Amino acid sequence: MLGGYGTFGGRIARRAAAAGFEVLVAGRNAAKAHAFCAGEDRLIPFVVDRDAGLVEALRTQRPFALIDAAGPFQGADHAVAEAAIAAGAHYVDIADGRDFVCSIGRLDAAARKAGVAVISGASSLPALSGAVTSRLAAGLDTVGAVEIVLSASSRGTAGASVAAAVLSYLGKPIRLWRGRRPATGWGWQDLQRRDFTVEGVKPLRRRLVGLADVPDLDLLPARLPGRPAVSFLAGTDVRLHNIGLWLLSWPVRWHWLESASGLTNLLVRLHGWSRWTSSLRSAFSVRLVGKAGSRRIERIWTLIAEEGQGPEIPSLAASILLERLDTLVPGARDAGTALTIEDFEAVLSRMPASWEVRERALPAPAYARVMGTDFDALAPPVRAFHAVLGDTGAAGRAIVRRGRNPVARLIAALFRFPPAGEHALHVTVRERNGEEIWTRDFGGRRFESMLKERGGLLVEHFGLLRFGFDLPLGDDGGLKMVMRRWWLGPMRLPLAIAPKAPAREWAEDGRFCFDVAIALPLVGLVVAYEGWLEVSPVARETAVP
Template identity: 60%
Template sequence: MLGGYGGFGARIARRLAAAGHEVLVAGRSREKAERFCEGQPSLTPLGLDRDLGLAAALAEHRPFALIDAAGPFQGTGYDVAQACIAAGCHYLDIADGREFVGGIGVLDEAALAAGVAVIAGASSVPALSGAVVRELAVGVERISAVEMAISASNRATAGPSVTKAIFSYIGKAIPLWRGRRPHTGHGWQDLQRLDFSITGEATLRGRVVGLADVPDLALLPERLPGRPAVTFRAGTELAVQNLALWLASWPVRWGWLADLSRFVPLVLRAQKLTSGFGSDRSGMMVRLFGLAGGRRVERRWTLIASGGDGPEIPGLAAAILVDRLAAGSIAPGARDAGELLALAEFEPAFSALAIRHEATEWPQPAALYERVLGARFLAMPASVRAMHGVLRDDGASGRGTVTRGNNPVARLVAAVFGFPAEGEHVLHVSFTEKDGAETWTRDFSGNRFTSELSQHGEHLVERFGLLRFGFHLEADDRGLAMHLKRWWLGPVPLPLALAPRSLAREWEADGRFQFDVPIALPLVGTVVHYRGWLERK
């Protein structure tokens, strides 16, 4: 095992030895390996530099499998895996590098020819996370979003490799799939504060997590029905640490710094100084939103590790997979670990540790437009209903035509609200839903403007900044019409006589969702008029 005396490697080595395996504990420091193996007859120390002499060591010792727990894997190649293939031994790693794990399939042909398995990502992601998601997805016909988070105990301090891996992407662009199209986030931004809760356990409250770059962001949208939006956030227990990383992410995002790698030694020292704060409890959460039997649901899996057992979790998948390789139940070839294990296979290890987990299902309320319209919602054409059935995340693409008013006041208003330029446009609309409200981001050939929609009594309310507009909705088998009935500046109602003139319409033609939205001002005339079509794909 490479990195066999490191933070995660040591735990995997002990676990394998306890299961009856003979383990070569390898690393650059023979002295550290000897200290770690002392008094443990199933563990044998080996001084080995992965960059020098790996092929010779494999030829000499002829291991059944090699586990690479050294890392970091971001920005590295497949030299170790290729050496294993050449030596005819199985290969596993605990990589969480998105490109490294996602690209392991390039070795498939060589691994098949050698008759060995090459498995990347045998860790919390994507092995455990993938197992959880597949368990939650049973019986869900269309998944709209998957949201994952890990919050580590402050006493489970990250080692140099993990810290280097995290710092390699803080502030960097992270490709995401949101709104049913490619999207860009940034490492350790988009912060959220989450509670991790399990029946009978004290809740982990207010844990701050930020956007992390993991293989699941690329793997899961392609593997799940509905091609859902996928996000993954991570964080340490202490909010101040996450806020510091968030602040540090901005100079990287702005291009002032290439990355934060130079600060890793400083951060490791700071971790030691603060290790006495916080608790020994860690959490992991996976939330899946979708339609199950036509019902709008959130399925949630939550894990809480106590007693300092959280750091054991990243090593569980590797140990399970070694047993399966020994049993001959994994076919040769190169693949990521995201589809290899079932959640039940982790249960014996969870039960032996201070780890509890729980899956729950939460019914989700009807979509916003359905709540406002009631029974009338079902009368509308199918494509109109589908466009307004937003659950957590959705999107649609099409074409739009924009006409702008020529009055100087109209041009000023259009500029303030960010309305698109006149002409023909490629159009995409992203929808996000949270707590019953929706955010619509309309993208006309790169010109974006956003509004927020919610319910106010019998009205649908759309907010642009401080201005809110209340609409009465009419719906029948021909489509939907939106009549402006009220408007406000902040909490202050404004006279309807001064309100913009707008009668938005939606209908179906040629199997597509069609829309027509004119906006005019009294005495000014047309501000903007956009119309076109959209499709959900």
């Protein structure tokens, strides 16, 4: 076992020994290997460098399986797996490097020929996350969005491999699938707070987490019906760690630093100095929104691990798979479909951990709640666009006009309205807890607003300004937006001085069409835009092998 005396490898080694395996605890550091194996009959220290001498060591020892827990796997190649195949040994790793795990299939033919199983990503992601997601998606016709969140006790995340993995993508672009198209996020940004609750257990509140790069961002959209948007957020239980990483991500994003990877040793030391502030509690959750027939459903699987047992979770998949390797079909694949949630729960039941699945019916989308039965009478492209399920989007074209009054130009700049002219347009709508975040991208110029139903009106938020609209159904199967109220902060303002914002939506030639204008008393036109969007029905995707 490479990295067998490390944070996660050590746990896998002990589990393997307890299961009756004789384990060669391998790595470059002889002192650490001997110290780890002291007093354990089935743990045998073995010094080897994965970059030199591994092939010869495998030929000599002829192991049943090689488990790679050394990491980090970001930017690594598959030389270790290839060496295992050449030696006729099964191979399992605990990689969470996105490209590393997602490209393991290129070894499939060689693994089949050698008659061995090659499994990559036998860790929390994608093995556990894949098993949970499969359970949550059962019976759904389509899935709109998946959010995976990990909040670890910092006492189990202090290793150099973990730090190197995090810093490898800190502040770097992360490929996402959002709004029905490829999008970009940034490593350890999008900082958010999350709560973790399991009935009968003290909850974990307001844990900070940021965007991280993992294989699931590629694997799950391809595997789940509807090709959903997928996000993964991670953090430790120490706020200082998360805020520090967020701050450090900006110089990398702004290209002041090429990479933060050179700070690995410093990060490990800083982490060690602040570990005393951490708890012994970790949490992992998967939230999925989908649809079964006409029912809109949210399902959440939440796990809370106590007594510092959080670091055991990433070791479970490899330990379970080790005992099943002879029963697996030869070939190379990721671990996202290798196990079921029942496999994990059987082991978790013997640990100080609690978990539960919650399901609830989701309310109708905001436009549907405002329009009531009229929503079903909308033209199909208009209705389809507003039937948001977690995350949706559409692309098209728009023509923008801008007012010439200096005040109008200032307001347009403040709200980041697009410049005059014809633009490629993409609109992304993200839904959570009955609120919709609309991001309109006019050829790279974006502006955003938040919409929700309140008091029978569609209320749109632009910062401190809020506008309440009625949505009468048009004779053509379209709708109009008629302003009924507006507010500045908590203060309701008279309609006589309100902006004029006539807006209309309709269907034409199978497209969603729109015409929006915003004007102010005494100032005149601020911005107007009209155009169309192609709204494609969400098709059920075929699972990848």
